[in-house]
Amino acid sequence: MTGRRSARAARPVAPTQANSLPRLLFSAAVFLLLFLPATLVVYWLAPARARVPILLVASYVFYLSWNPIYGLLLAASTVLNFAIARAIPGSQRPKTLLTVGVAVNLVVLGTFKYAGFFSEAGADLLSWLGIAQTGGYDGLSILLPLAISFFTFEMISVLVDVYRGDTRVGSFLTFATYKAYFPKLIAGPITRFRELAPQLAAPAPLSFERFQSGLALFTLGLAKKLAIADNLAIPANKAFADPAAHSPEYMALGVVAFGLQIFFDFSAYSDMARGASRMLGLELPVNFRFPYASSSPSDFWRRWHITLSRWLRDYVYIPLGGNRGGRLKTYRNLMITMTVGGLWHGAGLQFLVWGFLHGVFLAISHALRGRIRNPSELLHLLGGLITLTAVFFAWIFFRASSLGEALDVIDRLADLPDTVSAPQIAAALAAAGAFVLANRWLPRLEAPVRGLLAVPSTRAALLGSATAACWLAAMALSPSSLTPFVYFEF
Amino acid sequence: MNLKTGPQCLAYFAVLLAVVVAGDRLLTQRLYAQPDRLVPAYRSFNEPSVGIKLRDLSSAKERFDTLVLGNSRTFSALDPEPFDRRLAALGVRAESFNLAMPTVDVRFWPPFLERFYDRAAPRDVLLGVIPRDFDARNVVAEQQAKAFEASPGFANRDRTAVWKAAEEALAGLFALRGRGNEIRPRRLLRGRKLDARGFRLAGDHGWGIFDPSLVVPKPELATKARLLAQRSGSSRLRVGASQLAALARLDRLVRARGGCLTLFTTPLLYDREPLGTVEVQRDFQRLLRRIAREHPAIGVVDVGPEVQDRYGLGDFADGDHLSPAGARRFSRELADALAPRLRDRSCGGGVSR
Numbered sequence: 001m002t003g004r005r006s007a008r009a010a011r012p013v014a015p016t017q018a019n020s021l022p023r024l025l026f027s028a029a030v031f032l033l034l035f036l037p038a039t040l041v042v043y044w045l046a047p048a049r050a051r052v053p054i055l056l057v058a059s060y061v062f063y064l065s066w067n068p069i070y071g072l073l074l075a076a077s078t079v080l081n082f083a084i085a086r087a088i089p090g091s092q093r094p095k096t097l098l099t100v101g102v103a104v105n106l107v108v109l110g111t112f113k114y115a116g117f118f119s120e121a122g123a124d125l126l127s128w129l130g131i132a133q134t135g136g137y138d139g140l141s142i143l144l145p146l147a148i149s150f151f152t153f154e155m156i157s158v159l160v161d162v163y164r165g166d167t168r169v170g171s172f173l174t175f176a177t178y179k180a181y182f183p184k185l186i187a188g189p190i191t192r193f194r195e196l197a198p199q200l201a202a203p204a205p206l207s208f209e210r211f212q213s214g215l216a217l218f219t220l221g222l223a224k225k226l227a228i229a230d231n232l233a234i235p236a237n238k239a240f241a242d243p244a245a246h247s248p249e250y251m252a253l254g255v256v257a258f259g260l261q262i263f264f265d266f267s268a269y270s271d272m273a274r275g276a277s278r279m280l281g282l283e284l285p286v287n288f289r290f291p292y293a294s295s296s297p298s299d300f301w302r303r304w305h306i307t308l309s310r311w312l313r314d315y316v317y318i319p320l321g322g323n324r325g326g327r328l329k330t331y332r333n334l335m336i337t338m339t340v341g342g343l344w345h346g347a348g349l350q351f352l353v354w355g356f357l358h359g360v361f362l363a364i365s366h367a368l369r370g371r372i373r374n375p376s377e378l379l380h381l382l383g384g385l386i387t388l389t390a391v392f393f394a395w396i397f398f399r400a401s402s403l404g405e406a407l408d409v410i411d412r413l414a415d416l417p418d419t420v421s422a423p424q425i426a427a428a429l430a431a432a433g434a435f436v437l438a439n440r441w442l443p444r445l446e447a448p449v450r451g452l453l454a455v456p457s458t459r460a461a462l463l464g465s466a467t468a469a470c471w472l473a474a475m476a477l478s479p480s481s482l483t484p485f486v487y488f489e490f
Numbered sequence: 491m492n493l494k495t496g497p498q499c500l501a502y503f504a505v506l507l508a509v510v511v512a513g514d515r516l517l518t519q520r521l522y523a524q525p526d527r528l529v530p531a532y533r534s535f536n537e538p539s540v541g542i543k544l545r546d547l548s549s550a551k552e553r554f555d556t557l558v559l560g561n562s563r564t565f566s567a568l569d570p571e572p573f574d575r576r577l578a579a580l581g582v583r584a585e586s587f588n589l590a591m592p593t594v595d596v597r598f599w600p601p602f603l604e605r606f607y608d609r610a611a612p613r614d615v616l617l618g619v620i621p622r623d624f625d626a627r628n629v630v631a632e633q634q635a636k637a638f639e640a641s642p643g644f645a646n647r648d649r650t651a652v653w654k655a656a657e658e659a660l661a662g663l664f665a666l667r668g669r670g671n672e673i674r675p676r677r678l679l680r681g682r683k684l685d686a687r688g689f690r691l692a693g694d695h696g697w698g699i700f701d702p703s704l705v706v707p708k709p710e711l712a713t714k715a716r717l718l719a720q721r722s723g724s725s726r727l728r729v730g731a732s733q734l735a736a737l738a739r740l741d742r743l744v745r746a747r748g749g750c751l752t753l754f755t756t757p758l759l760y761d762r763e764p765l766g767t768v769e770v771q772r773d774f775q776r777l778l779r780r781i782a783r784e785h786p787a788i789g790v791v792d793v794g795p796e797v798q799d800r801y802g803l804g805d806f807a808d809g810d811h812l813s814p815a816g817a818r819r820f821s822r823e824l825a826d827a828l829a830p831r832l833r834d835r836s837c838g839g840g841v842s843r
Contacts, residue, residue: 030660040499215503
């Protein structure tokens with residue numbers, strides 16, 4: 001199968017083309033100035049027992065704005081998973097129920113997300129074996145429901161946690177609201193039932209401090225998305241649109257731009273999700289913690305998309321045996337886990353390669369970890385540079401629309417030694433070193449900032465002016481077009 | 491809910507919003523040349539002036555019966571106001587809108603009219619043409635068409651009127667939104683205001699004038715005219731089949747809606763593009779005659795050398811775009827040339843000057 005052809009199967013049919021409603025994108029005016037304020041006002045003015053139903057309705061309005069037909073799938077999946085999760089504890093055969101539940105979720109995900117990829121691969125195989133002539137077959141084309149990857153993983157985690165006895169599913173309303181909860185519905189953080197359900201059952205009272213910090217976090221995300229990520233998307237899109245048309249230097253710039261874009265874009269979404277949720281009195285888990293300050297691939301995955309990492313650890317890596325079966329089995333488990341993680345992002349060979357590469361990076365990182373004791377700051381810096389290079393290299397596969405396109409980009413980058421002079425390489429290395437250093441120092445600012453915010457008199461002024469400044473920066477520096485979040489594709 | 495905390499939170503939100511809107515207003519008024527000509531992000535296009543133009547068109551109450559299409563030359567050349575006034579003086583009632591967009595060629599318009607234009611069909615369509623529009627090597631126009639179709643304004647064309655109005659009203663609060671790409675620090679340091687490069691809409695009927703920074707000073711214009719006008723070269727017009735097919739499709743489309751298609755050319759001081767040679771101009775005029783022959787329903791008004799010679803340096807903003815004075819003059823003269831056809835309601839009529 002060629003890379004170009006796999007791309008067609010990998011990219012789902014655009015889900016939002018025919019919709020005449022405004023999509024409730026976090027950065028769109030309708031969301032910012034109508035949906036969110038209206039939800040907040042109604043939510044907080046309503047009596048306490050009406051708040052969860054209000055959240056459920058708001059979440060469905062939010063989801064249906066993307067495509068009304070998706071709502072049916074969301075509702076059906078909710079009912080089915082609720083029934084299984086309720087049945088497991090009292091069942092004679094809980095394992096069978098769990099297996100059925102997980103299988104149904106995976107079949108639904110597979111049908112919508114991977115049918116095109118596998119049907120095309122199957123057709124290619126039949127053609128190759130000479131059993132059928134399927135030349136030009138592009139695979140099944142099925143409308144990909146938004147957020148299906150995220151809510152499928154959440155549902156699997158609920159079923160497994162119920163089976164393990166870690167959690168119990170009570171009211172249907174709480175369960176349905178957990179599943180559809182709009183701040184985290186589309187692109188996470190992947191939240192566990194036991195993290196959100198108790199908060200939904202007994203929402204924290206409204207506090208001004210919490211509301212203020214929620215709004216600040218939300219606008220920080222808005223600024224990261226509109227002022228930074230969307231501007232970085234311009235060179236990245238241009239570079240990846242036609243690698244052969246650009247110089248190797250421009251391609252390198254495009255790859256770096258994408259590496260930064262995806263961080264600012266995805267962490268912006270997480271900030272906005274957590275901020276909006278905090279304004280509603282509900283805390284969502286942290287998803288990013290200075291990932292580009294990592295000194296090793298293992299460190300990177302403890303800081304990047306944290307909720308996915310822990311999902312993969314708890315529901316794939318540990319059930320596979322984790323690090324309990326010796327070194328080789330640990331490496332195998334790491335590679336399987338990360339390849340699953342890659343495939344979760346999209347049906348395409350390029351995602352498979354991306355995940356596999358990270359599996360290899362983690363295996364190498366594990367192998368080296370035992371050999372280096374008490375690493376110096378310089379070694380941390382070197383580790384950071386190597387990790388950053390590996391992560392940015394892997395982003396090529398993540399961003400490309402096919403494996404072939406990723407190889408085209410790498411092909412173009414391979415010409416760099418011929419076109420770049422030694423001083424330019426030194427300057428690039430110095431810039432990368434400075435970037436890693438800056439990232440390693442940034443977390444140290446957290447404590448003093450927290451100290452300042454702990455003083456009530458400065459807190460209001462600081463948070464208020466920071467929020468206004470972020471909002472203004474978002475408006476002033478955003479490019480003219482509204483770009484959806486990168487993770488909306490998954 | 492704590493009765494004190496709820497209003498406190500809402501008041502905080504409202505105050506912050508007010509501060510941000512005030513800051514937004516202050517910055518736009520201070521920094522931008524056209525602070526209120528906002529194109530909301532949901533309906534923005536690859537060219538800011540096109541976004542403004544399409545918004546003006548969609549919000550206009552008039553029923554435009556004459557639609558002017560073409561590229562940047564037409565954008566700057568036809569001012570609907572003197573054009574309509576002159577026609578009225580000649581006994582023809584017309585309400586025209588200049589819909590020309592930079593860089594596009596004839597292939598852009600049939601899909602645009604079929605997939606985007608949702609107003610009542612125009613009675614007459616006037617298409618400004620230049621040699622590049624028919625040249626097979628013109629890839630820039632294709633890229634421009636793709637960029638147009640990829641922009642949010644095109645993607646959001648099916649939104650319901652209510653939601654469009656809601657988005658418009660809400661987006662109107664933030665005039666700064668989406669204007670980040672107009673920021674030019676050097677311009678600001680010189681104390682000048684920011685604006686989208688290219689065209690500035692004048693009036694609300696689609697006519698645009700050049701950004702003052704792009705206007706070529708008269709002495710330079712004279713020098714360039716001496717060097718570049720009437721120059722010979724080896725390049726020839728290579729007529730593209732897709733362009734001719736698009737023209738035929740546009741003609742059918744306009745006639746199916748009960749209208750007539752007329753091509754027209756605009757005055758030229760010099761054309762610095764590779765296709766700006768006298769040989770290409772001659773090829774182009776031959777092509778126009780061929781079009782008139784092969785498509786009897788398409789009229790052609792060609793600005794010949796005798797008309798062109800009457801235009802002086804003051805009529806041009808650069809070599810091939812008219813200044814406001816030149817545009818007003820040209821609009822009146824085009825109205826003179828078209829009035830008999832429009833009055834008779836007859837399509838075609840061959841090539842006229």
